[in-house]
Amino acid sequence: MASNGNGNGSVATGKGSGGRNGLPKIQTQKRQNAICHDDTAPTVKAQTIDELHSLQRKKSAPTTPLDGVQGAFANLTEEERHKQQLQSISASLASLTRETGPKLVRGDPARQSETPRVSHAPDHHFAPTFSASDSSLKFTHVLYNLSPAELYEQAIHYEKGSFITSSGALATLSGAKTGRSPKDKRVVRDDTTEDELWWGKGSPNIEMDEHTFLVNRERAVDYLNSLDKVFVNDQFLNWDPENRIKVRIVSARAYHSLFMHNMCIRPTAEELENFGTPDFTIYNAGQFPCNRYTHYMTSSTSIDLNLGRREMVILGTQYAGEMKKGLFGVMHYLMPKRQILSLHSGCNMGKNGDVALFFGLSGTGKTTLSTDHNRYLIGDDEHCWSDKGVSNIEGGCYAKCIDLSREKEPDIWNAIKFGTVLENVVFDEHTREVDYLDKSVTENTRAAYPIEYIPNAKIPCVGPHPKNVILLACDAFGVLPPVSKLNLAQTMYHFISGYTALVAGTEEGVKEPRATFSACFGAAFIMLHPTKYAAMLASKMEKHGATGWLVNTGWSGGSYGSGSRMKLAYTRKIIDAIHSGKLLNANYKKTEVFGLEIPTEVEGVPSEILDPVNTWSDKKAYKETLLKLGGLFKNNFEVFLNHKIGKDDKLTQEIVGAGPKF
Numbered sequence: 054m055a056s057n058g059n060g061n062g063s064v065a066t067g068k069g070s071g072g073r074n075g076l077p078k079i080q081t082q083k084r085q086n087a088i089c090h091d092d093t094a095p096t097v098k099a100q101t102i103d104e105l106h107s108l109q110r111k112k113s114a115p116t117t118p119l120d121g122v123q124g125a126f127a128n129l130t131e132e133e134r135h136k137q138q139l140q141s142i143s144a145s146l147a148s149l150t151r152e153t154g155p156k157l158v159r160g161d162p163a164r165q166s167e168t169p170r171v172s173h174a175p176d177h178h179f180a181p182t183f184s185a186s187d188s189s190l191k192f193t194h195v196l197y198n199l200s201p202a203e204l205y206e207q208a209i210h211y212e213k214g215s216f217i218t219s220s221g222a223l224a225t226l227s228g229a230k231t232g233r234s235p236k237d238k239r240v241v242r243d244d245t246t247e248d249e250l251w252w253g254k255g256s257p258n259i260e261m262d263e264h265t266f267l268v269n270r271e272r273a274v275d276y277l278n279s280l281d282k283v284f285v286n287d288q289f290l291n292w293d294p295e296n297r298i299k300v301r302i303v304s305a306r307a308y309h310s311l312f313m314h315n316m317c318i319r320p321t322a323e324e325l326e327n328f329g330t331p332d333f334t335i336y337n338a339g340q341f342p343c344n345r346y347t348h349y350m351t352s353s354t355s356i357d358l359n360l361g362r363r364e365m366v367i368l369g370t371q372y373a374g375e376m377k378k379g380l381f382g383v384m385h386y387l388m389p390k391r392q393i394l395s396l397h398s399g400c401n402m403g404k405n406g407d408v409a410l411f412f413g414l415s416g417t418g419k420t421t422l423s424t425d426h427n428r429y430l431i432g433d434d435e436h437c438w439s440d441k442g443v444s445n446i447e448g449g450c451y452a453k454c455i456d457l458s459r460e461k462e463p464d465i466w467n468a469i470k471f472g473t474v475l476e477n478v479v480f481d482e483h484t485r486e487v488d489y490l491d492k493s494v495t496e497n498t499r500a501a502y503p504i505e506y507i508p509n510a511k512i513p514c515v516g517p518h519p520k521n522v523i524l525l526a527c528d529a530f531g532v533l534p535p536v537s538k539l540n541l542a543q544t545m546y547h548f549i550s551g552y553t554a555l556v557a558g559t560e561e562g563v564k565e566p567r568a569t570f571s572a573c574f575g576a577a578f579i580m581l582h583p584t585k586y587a588a589m590l591a592s593k594m595e596k597h598g599a600t601g602w603l604v605n606t607g608w609s610g611g612s613y614g615s616g617s618r619m620k621l622a623y624t625r626k627i628i629d630a631i632h633s634g635k636l637l638n639a640n641y642k643k644t645e646v647f648g649l650e651i652p653t654e655v656e657g658v659p660s661e662i663l664d665p666v667n668t669w670s671d672k673k674a675y676k677e678t679l680l681k682l683g684g685l686f687k688n689n690f691e692v693f694l695n696h697k698i699g700k701d702d703k704l705t706q707e708i709v710g711a712g713p714k715f
């Protein structure tokens with residue numbers, strides 16, 4: 054409604070000023086004794102609007118006094134440090150054929166007036182000859198380690214599908230791909246990796262040659278250099294200070310930069326000044342496809358890992374999880390070389406220092422169950438187990454959001470606030486309230502937040518040797534018990550099997566569950582043969598006296614369609630009993646076929662559900678389903694029968710014998 058413009062301080066009522074049903078007039082008259090206020094407030098210290106705007110933002114200063122800075126970068130002026138950073142980034146972005154890096158400038162090209170138009174690229178880059186292509190004449194702006202607030206502004210301004218939700222999170226769209234593309238993940242096979250890595254049947258490492266990698270690298274680098282600006286994140290992986298890895302992520306989207314800001318370990322200003330050369334670099338040109346005429350390419354998506362060059366190239370997918378899990382693959386290569394076991398597991402610690410690991414495939418409950426209000430969260434997805442104990446690889450969590458509820462998962466719910474990246478969720482166009490039940494974009498909706506958004510996160514994210522190793526399976530067949538205690542051989546059998554069963558698709562009515570076997574609960578990420586990781590896990594568990602458990606977070610009372618998903622409240626009670634040590638000393642009986650030890654009682658859980666046979670009304674169907682699953686396990690394990698696990702055959706024989714018998 055337009056102002057009525059009568060200028061006497063009254064509020065328009067819509068019925069003409071002073072209308073009978075209108076609001077009373079607002080008094081703007083000065084109270085009697087009030088001092089006559091001079092509202093010619095002090096004027097701002099600016100002569101122009103531009104000057105005023107420049108006052109608004111204060112130059113940020115390092116939190117640590119630079120006097121104390123040690124090492125190579127000590128005694129440098131800020132300008133010299135910036136110059137070194139840009140030279141390092143220019144080297145990262147160098148085209149391999151032109152052998153020179155692009156001319157770089159710090160800051161947002163949209164704010165050019167504020168950006169000194171000086172290139173800090175190395176001097177020899179400054180002789181563009183007439184034969185140079187146009188790309189060598191342009192500047193690339195670098196948005197280096199921006200803060201979440203700056204990245205929000207970039208995303209909202211420039212990236213379609215970016216919105217602020219009612220809780221303050223940044224809603225983003227990942228584009229056509231809303232999950233990882235394991236079939237498009239390629240690894241360079243060279244003289245070294247030929248012998249070191251796991252190749253062939255069952256291996257996630259689909260080969261490519263060095264030359265093809267360079268073709269794709271050039272494509273990604275040229276794409277990135279053709280843009281007005283790129284985002285660069287310099288961060289760390291692994292909270293174990295002796296085994297920390299420096300990573301650089303070059304990307305085209307603020308969404309990707311904020312995602313990695315949240316998921317990797319964030320350096321302090323001082324650590325950033327001393328960052329130097331990264332140990333590993335990702336070139337994320339996800340909006341741009343690979344060239345399908347390129348050798349080895351089978352689609353327009355390609356995620357390429359070159360361990361020799363310590364680089365990864367992403368073309369044709371904007372799903373941010375590729376970066377997170379790509380780096381996880383790198384850790385699965387680097388860490389075992391140092392006798393450190395890398396694990397696709399969540400991890401938390403009790404008040405008394407008892408550590409538990411939660412293994413499981415996607416959607417089985419690692420994030421949900423490691424985020425426990427009564428325990429310290431060490432991490433939700435990727436860990437290392439060294440001689441000293443456990444350490445989280447990441448600095449953030451990546452939670453599934455489908456059906457998320459405040460009641461069942463309060464800590465995750467509360468972590469979805471300013472700074473958090475919310476992928477592919479649906480929200481009310483006006484209130485920006487997220488509807489977590491809505492699968493219109495994808496079922497794989499996700500939230501990525503810094504680990505300190507969980508109130509009881511343990512920072513630094515390290516802990517002592519695990520006491521319990523919990524293997525999670527979401528068994529949609531509904532025949533695995535809610536919990537069973539495993540001996541070492543059984544733990545290894547189930548670790549190598551890496552079973553879960555999800556429901557294929559819900560749209561075309563009820564479907565058969567589909568069993569998935571993924572070695573080490575993460576076959577998509579491992580680089581060496583599964584038995585290498587299994588042998589390390591066995592020896593660590595034995596040495597440190599850890600107990601193995603199998604927990605079914607899937608169906609009870611029948612398969613998918615007739616039964617229902619295990620109540621999260623019951624699973625939490627089971628996990629509590631494992632942590633407290635009560636379950637270790639419970640009474641057990643053995644199940645048929647899988648030979649699992651199941652407790653007869655767990656506090657807070659109805660006893661009749663502990664043996665799944667009790668929950669099925671059709672006992673014949675139960676037995677058939679049980680045998681069917683047993684058969685699937687047997688078939689899957691056949692490929693491992695010829696492999697030795699650890700130093701002696703004894704353990705191997707025991708592991709083979711720890712599978713289902715019928």
Ligand SMILES: Nc1ncnc2c1ncn2[C@@H]1O[C@H](COP(=O)(O)OP(=O)(O)OP(=O)(O)O)[C@@H](O)[C@H]1O
Pocket residue numbers: 413414415416417418419420421422433434451452453454455456606607618619620621622624
């Ligand atoms: N009994 C249960 N135990 C655990 N999770 C359950 C249970 N019932 C339902 N759920 C739901 O299952 C999902 C488990 O997903 P979660 O994010 O923990 O998977 P994840 O193992 O961390 O997978 P990813 O590796 O893909 O991140 C959550 O959405 C959770 O709410």
Ligand SMILES: O=C([O-])CC(=O)C(=O)O
Pocket residue numbers: 232233374375377378414415434451
């Ligand atoms: O990587 C992803 O997309 C999500 C994840 O954690 C997994 O699949 O294990």
Ligand SMILES: [Ca+2]
Pocket residue numbers: 419420421433434451452453
């Ligand atoms: Ca997770």
Ligand SMILES: [Mn+2]
Pocket residue numbers: 397415434
């Ligand atoms: Mn995961």
